[in-house]
Every structure is written in C-alpha cells, then in structure tokens.
Amino acid sequence: MATAAMSYQSSGITSVGLTIQEQKEIEKYVKFLSQKMVQVIVQSRLGEKVCTPCKANASPSDWFNLGIEDIPEVVVETKKALKGQLLAIGSPPLCVEISLKTVEGDSLILENWCLSVNETSEPFNRLSYTVYSRMSLLLKSIISVSRITPAYKLSGRQGADSFVLCYRVFCGEPHGLGTSTKNCTIGQVDTPIGLYSVLLSYRTQLALSPKDGAMLVKSDHFDHLTTDQYSPRFCRAADRRRDKGGDSSGSGSEPVASDDSQEACRLFVNSPPGNKAPDYQNVLQQNRFSFDDGPKFGAFADPSSARRNLSSEFMLPELPLPTFMKIQSLKDVKKEQERASGGSNAAIQKDVEITDDSTQLTTSLGPVSNSDEFVMVESLKTPFAEGDSSHDVGAFFRECQSAPVSLQSFNRPSGMATLEIGSQLEQFEKDLEGYDDLVQSLGIGADEGGKQ
Amino acid sequence: MNARTQVFEMALEGRQVEEAVSSLFHTLLFHRTLGKFHYQQDGKYTVGTVGYEDTDCDFVDLTYVRCSSGEMQRIVHKEATAFSECLRSQERETQGQARSGHISLTFYQTKKARWPFPSENIPWEVWNLRMEIMTLASEIERQLYREKVGELLAEKILYIAESMNRPSYVPKMPNQPELDLIFDTGFVDIQPYLFKISYGTSPVLGSFNMGTTVRRLLKDTLSI
Numbered sequence: 007m008a009t010a011a012m013s014y015q016s017s018g019i020t021s022v023g024l025t026i027q028e029q030k031e032i033e034k035y036v037k038f039l040s041q042k043m044v045q046v047i048v049q050s051r052l053g054e055k056v057c058t059p060c061k062a063n064a065s066p067s068d069w070f071n072l073g074i075e076d077i078p079e080v081v082v083e084t085k086k087a088l089k090g091q092l093l094a095i096g097s098p099p100l101c102v103e104i105s106l107k108t109v110e111g112d113s114l115i116l117e118n119w120c121l122s123v124n125e126t127s128e129p130f131n132r133l134s135y136t137v138y139s140r141m142s143l144l145l146k147s148i149i150s151v152s153r154i155t156p157a158y159k160l161s162g163r164q165g166a167d168s169f170v171l172c173y174r175v176f177c178g179e180p181h182g183l184g185t186s187t188k189n190c191t192i193g194q195v196d197t198p199i200g201l202y203s204v205l206l207s208y209r210t211q212l213a214l215s216p217k218d219g220a221m222l223v224k225s226d227h228f229d230h231l232t233t234d235q236y237s238p239r240f241c242r243a244a245d246r247r248r249d250k251g252g253d254s255s256g257s258g259s260e261p262v263a264s265d266d267s268q269e270a271c272r273l274f275v276n277s278p279p280g281n282k283a284p285d286y287q288n289v290l291q292q293n294r295f296s297f298d299d300g301p302k303f304g305a306f307a308d309p310s311s312a313r314r315n316l317s318s319e320f321m322l323p324e325l326p327l328p329t330f331m332k333i334q335s336l337k338d339v340k341k342e343q344e345r346a347s348g349g350s351n352a353a354i355q356k357d358v359e360i361t362d363d364s365t366q367l368t369t370s371l372g373p374v375s376n377s378d379e380f381v382m383v384e385s386l387k388t389p390f391a392e393g394d395s396s397h398d399v400g401a402f403f404r405e406c407q408s409a410p411v412s413l414q415s416f417n418r419p420s421g422m423a424t425l426e427i428g429s430q431l432e433q434f435e436k437d438l439e440g441y442d443d444l445v446q447s448l449g450i451g452a453d454e455g456g457k458q
Numbered sequence: 459m460n461a462r463t464q465v466f467e468m469a470l471e472g473r474q475v476e477e478a479v480s481s482l483f484h485t486l487l488f489h490r491t492l493g494k495f496h497y498q499q500d501g502k503y504t505v506g507t508v509g510y511e512d513t514d515c516d517f518v519d520l521t522y523v524r525c526s527s528g529e530m531q532r533i534v535h536k537e538a539t540a541f542s543e544c545l546r547s548q549e550r551e552t553q554g555q556a557r558s559g560h561i562s563l564t565f566y567q568t569k570k571a572r573w574p575f576p577s578e579n580i581p582w583e584v585w586n587l588r589m590e591i592m593t594l595a596s597e598i599e600r601q602l603y604r605e606k607v608g609e610l611l612a613e614k615i616l617y618i619a620e621s622m623n624r625p626s627y628v629p630k631m632p633n634q635p636e637l638d639l640i641f642d643t644g645f646v647d648i649q650p651y652l653f654k655i656s657y658g659t660s661p662v663l664g665s666f667n668m669g670t671t672v673r674r675l676l677k678d679t680l681s682i
Contacts, residue, residue, distance in 0.1 A: 055511070055512040055514075056510070056511065056512050056523075057509070057510075057511040057512070057526060058509040058510060058511070058526060059507075059509040059526055060493075060506070060507060060508055060509040060525065060526055060527050060647035060648050061493070061506050061507040061509070061647065062493075062494045062496075062506045062646065062647050063494075063496065063504070063506055063507075064493060064504065064505060064506050064507040065507065068507040071492060071493040071505045071506065071507055071508055072507065072508055072510070073507050073508065073509035073510065073526075135631060139492075140623075143489060143622060143623060144623060146488055146489050146510075146622075147489070147619035147620075147622060147623055149488075149510060149523050150485050150488065150489075150522070150523050150615055150618070150619055151615065151616055151619050153512065153521045153522060153523055153615075154520070154612035154615050154616060158521065190616060190620065191620065192619055192620065192623065193619065193620070193622070193623025194623060195623075196625075
C-alpha cells in the first residue's frame with residue numbers, strides 16, 4: 007500500500023547507501039511512475055472527459071495519491087515495453103508515441119512522451135517522502151499538459167469514418183516529428199537511483215511539408231465536418247473498466263492485447279457493436295504519408311468506394327448515335343433527292359452540274375439521318391394519312407423527318423452571285439450623276455424650308 | 459523570506475476573464491493540493507486521494523484539468539466571477555474604455571508569534587494575473603481571439619508545469635500539531651496548501667520591495 011509513512015529495517019545497505027527495503031521501495035516507485043505516466047497519456051487521447059473522485063481515504067491502487075484508473079490493456083503494453091526491467095541509468099527511455107491514422111491507412115506521428123533516466127545530481131543516503139511527492143507532482147503536470155497539445159483536440163474529433171488516434175509504448179529513441187516541432191521538459195524527479203525526466207515533443211502544425219516526402223495537407227485537414235454524425239471515441243474505456251476485476255494494477259488481470267508484437271500499435275476505436283476494428287500494420291513502416299500506392303480517396307470519402315470496380319461502373323454503354331455531321335458527296339445527295347421526292351429534279355440537277363466541277367466532298371450538310379442506321383418501325387403509320395404512305399401526307403411526313411438535304415439558296419454557285427452583284431454595281435455607277443442631282447435637290451429644298 | 463512571484467499579463471474580452479482565471483488558478487491549485495492527511499498514533503500518517511476532472515471553456519478554446527472537489531470549485535468560481543464582474547462593471551462605467559485589473563493567488567504559511575503578537579502569514583509563492591479587457595468589433599475577431607486566448611493560456615499552463623517541477627522551496631511536511639499552519643484543513647476531501655485569492659482594479663507591482671512587503675504583511679495579518 008502506498009503510504010506516506012515509511013518504516014525501515016536495517017537488513018542491509020545497498021551501493022547507493024539505501025537499505026534493501028528502501029531500494030525495493032524506490033524501484034517500486036519508478037515502476038509505478040512508468041505505469042501511471044502511460045495510463046494518463048493514453049487516457050487523455052481517448053476522446054472522453056476524465057473524472058475521478060477525491061477520496062478522504064486512499065484505495066490500495068491509488069498510487070501517488072492520485073485518482074488514476076488503470077486500463078488493463080495499457081498495463082500489459084507497458085509491461086511488454088519494459089520487458090520486466092526497471093527503467094534505470096543506461097537503459098533507453100520509455101516512450102509513448104501518439105499517432106494519427108486515416109481511413110486510407112496513412113499515419114502521422116503527432117507527439118512523443120519520453121521518460122528517461124540519467125545520473126542523479128545529488129547523493130542520497132535515505133529515501134524520504136519527498137521523492138514520492140515529487141513523482142506525484144510530475145504526474146499532475148503530465149495530466150495538465152496533456153490537454154493543451156493539438157493531439158488532445160484531435161482526440162475529441164476522431165471517429166471510425168475519418169481518423170483515429172493510436173498509441174505505441176516502447177523503449178528506445180523516439181521518431182522525429184519534422185521541423186514544426188516543440189520540445190519541452192515537463193519535469194524531473196531526483197531519486198537515489200537516477201534523475202528521471204519527462205520530455206514532450208509534439209507537432210505544432212499538422213500540415214505536412216514536401217520535405218517529409220508527402221503532399222501538402224491543410225492544417226485543418228483532419229477537422230471534423232460535423233460533430234453530430236460522429237461518436238469520437240478512442241477506446242471502449244467503459245467496457246474495459248467493466249471487464250477488469252480484482253487487482254486494478256494489472257498484475258493479476260488477463261492480458262487483452264490481441265497482438266503480441268511489441269512494435270504493433272494499439273488501435274482504440276469505439277466502433278459500433280459487431281464491427282471489427284481495422285487491423286493494424288507495423289507502425290514503423292507507416293510513419294509517413296505515402297501517396298505512391300495507387301489511387302487515393304479523400305479523407306471523408308466513402309471507403310466502400312475503394313473496393314468497387316470503377317472501370318466497369320463508369321464505362322459508357324455503346325449506344326447507337328445518329329450521325330449528326332456527315333460529309334457526303336454531291337452525287338449521294340442527288341440520289342437521296344430522287345428517292346425522297348420523285349418530282350422534277352431539273353433545278354437541283356442544274357445546280358449539281360454547275361458545281362460538280364468545283365467541289366465534290368467538302369460541303370457540310372447539317373444533320374442527316376442515314377436510313378441505314380435506323381430500324382424503321384413499320385407499325386408506326388403516319389397520322390391522318392391513308393394506308394399507303396408513299397403519297398401526300400405520308401410522303402410529306404417522311405420528308406419532314408429530317409432536315410432537307412440541301413437548301414437551294416446555299417447551293418447557289420458563288421460565280422453566279424458574283425456576276426449579279428457586279429452588274430448591279432455597274433448600273434449604280436452609271437446612275438451616279440442622277441443620284442447626286444437627287445441629293446442636291448433634297449439639300450436645296452431643306453435650306454429654303456429653313457429660311458422660311 | 460521573499461516569496462517566489464510570477465506575473466502573467468494578458469488582454470482579453472470581458473466574458474473570457476472568468477474562464478481564464480479559473481483555468482490558471484485550478485491548474486495551480488491542482489499542483490498544490492494533496493490528499494487528506496490521517497495521522498496515526500505513532501506519528502505516521504496516510505494520505506487521501508486527489509481526483510481530477512476535465513473542464514471545457516465556453517468562451518476560450520481550451521480544456522483544463524482541475525481537482526474534482528466541489529468546495530474548491532465553488533471558491534475559485536466565486537472569486538473569478540467577482541473579479542470578472544468588477545472589471546466589466548468598470549468597463550461599462552467608462553463607456554468601453556480599456557480597463558485593467560489584477561487577481562492574485564498566494565500560497566502562504568502561518569507563523570505563530572509569541573504572545574501578545576498575533577501570528578503572521580508569510581507568502582512563499584505568489585501568482586499574479588494582470589488582465590486588460592478589450593472590446594472586439596466583429597464576430598470574426600471574437601473567434602480569432604477565442605483561439606488566441608486559448609493558445610495563450612495553454613502556454614501559461616505549460617509554464618506552470620515546468621515551474622512547479624523545478625527544485626524550489628515548498629514548506630516541509632508538518633507534524634500533526636502544525637498541520638494547520640501549512641495546509642488548509644477545512645476541505646472535506648482534499649488538503650491544499652494554505653492559499654488566498656485577492657483582486658483589484660489597479661495594476662500590481664511586478665516585484666516586491668520592502669515597503670510593500672511590510673504593508674502587505676500587516677494588512678494580511680490584521681485581515682485574518
């Protein structure tokens with residue numbers, strides 16, 4: 007039981023001047039400091055508001071006189087990271103890495119919390135309550151600071167449809183976070199077995215620069231569009247608290263980790279019952295955005311669209327289309343005219359003969375319906391027409407089904423038009439004197455009227 | 459002994475004052491609060507548990523942590539609200555001109571004196587918040603200031619955490635007869651160091667001098 011009062015027995019002296027009992031006590035303090043640090047950090051990223059009661063009388067599990075509840079899975083992960091060893095001088099720091107993962111599988115490390123140990127700054131000859139109280143103070147600082155980083159705001163907006171926050175506990179050097187990073191030392195506790203420090207590094211900007219090997223993302227890229235459609239949760243904390251029983255410190259509880267790999271990242275998503283949380287890959291291979299693997303979809307796009315066969319869905323059906331712009335030779339035009347009307351084609355033939363020498367195939371004829379491309383529905387009869395549709399109304403109806411093959415006015419030879427205009431101009435020039443006299447007469451009449 | 463003093467200055471809207479004061483004072487009190495001491499016959503004692511809870515601000519883009527003690531929340535809320543009202547009423551009286559004021563959280567210990575002299579309160583840590591009220595014209599400015607004040611308070615909270623963890627003077631753990639000289643034992647479920655909150659609308663000096671310290675000691679002694 008963690009009590010402020012300590013009683014010591016002179017059963018032996020350790021190398022640092024502590025008794026065996028004191029040595030065990032301080033090692034226990036360090037062990038639970040590591041455990042509680044990871045707990046408060048992970049719990050702060052659940053996306054839930056934390057509220058623990060004050061108690062006039064402490065419970066056996068209330069280490070450092072703080073109401074920190076334990077999530078069994080976090081206890082297991084911490085023990086795995088430490089591998090049963092005490093965090094001592096010379097050992098790598100204990101790190102808690104918080105990362106963001108989108109539904110497309112891209113991940114981004116947001117922050118690193120590290121508990122490191124160095125040589126103690128002053129000699130200790132006894133273990134006092136001061137060490138314990140300073141550890142408690144350090145945990146309070148971690149709790150307070152964990153609410154001010156950008157990751158805390160993101161934790162409240164996460165959801166299974168957009169992104170989730172994940173954590174990883176390991177012993178080793180943390181991964182770099184890029185250029186826009188803030189580093190700060192939360193606090194230090196000097197103990198007889200080392201100087202324990204908690205360092206925090208977090209991204210100040212969530213926009214990625216091209217230097218990171220990824221495309222630029224807006225700083226609000228991961229913001230929630232609407233809050234009433236999502237239930238942002240990081241972990242089924244309530245379910246886990248119900249499931250846990252007995253010793254809340256985790257020493258007697260069943261491990262609930264589904265992945266024995268120490269480097270695997272634990273995914274906490276409060277997905278609806280029955281939905282399996284997406285499997286996780288090794289986070290070391292996905293610590294950066296990668297847009298090289300095939301087509302990508304937007305952050306808020308329907309993920310099921312990624313599994314559809316786009317080519318088959320968006321393939322246009324082959325529909326018979328009318329030939330709107332068809333270039334025909336004038337000979338073909340002539341044949342159609344004879345077939346459609348049967349009347350005298352003298353004028354048309356004359357036009358065709360005159361222009362036959364000049365041009366042949368370059369005239370655009372406008373919309374033409376090629377009867378060969380359509381299936382004539384015989385059952386459709388011309389309304390108000392007699393039985394035989396080859397005369398009168400029926401023939402007229404057929405002629406009007408499409409635009410005329412050619413308009414005579416547009417088929418006039420250019421040479422004829424030029425001759426007509428030229429003769430008119432010559433006539434005007436001959437009559438020029440008469441026009442001038444007319445204009446002068448009109449001008450004199452106006453002057454005489456004005457004078458009057 | 460000179461108290462360790464820290465001054466925070468900020469300019470913010472009138473409606474943000476109460477939350478700004480509460481966020482910083484609760485962060486400080488969370489660090490300076492222990493569980494209830496229960497002494498045993500042999501002089502040993504056990505310590506209770508301090509619970510905590512997240513609190514969202516309405517006018518500032520910030521979430522902070524405070525002790526989950528109703529009594530402490532009422533005390534801080536009362537003082538912060540009174541200070542906010544004092545500043546805002548003065549702003550109204552002066553028709554929107556910028557008003558400033560200060561509110562202080564002082565941790566002290568009581569030192570008994572020999573008869574007939576009364577005991578004296580000796581501050582050992584003082585946190586001053588100097589605030590100036592601004593009037594913003596548009597909703598866009600208010601939204602920007604909501605985020606800006608949130609970032610400013612976040613920096614202060616980080617500074618408080620770093621400052622609290624530096625090796626600095628804290629009163630020694632007392633024996634049972636002297637517990638009331640160091641801690642406020644009036645709370646049911648927690649035990650903070652002795653503290654008091656005071657405020658005014660005039661600017662406060664950034665550092666102590668001898669005259670100010672003596673006057674303040676006399677004033678504090680006579681008021682308690």
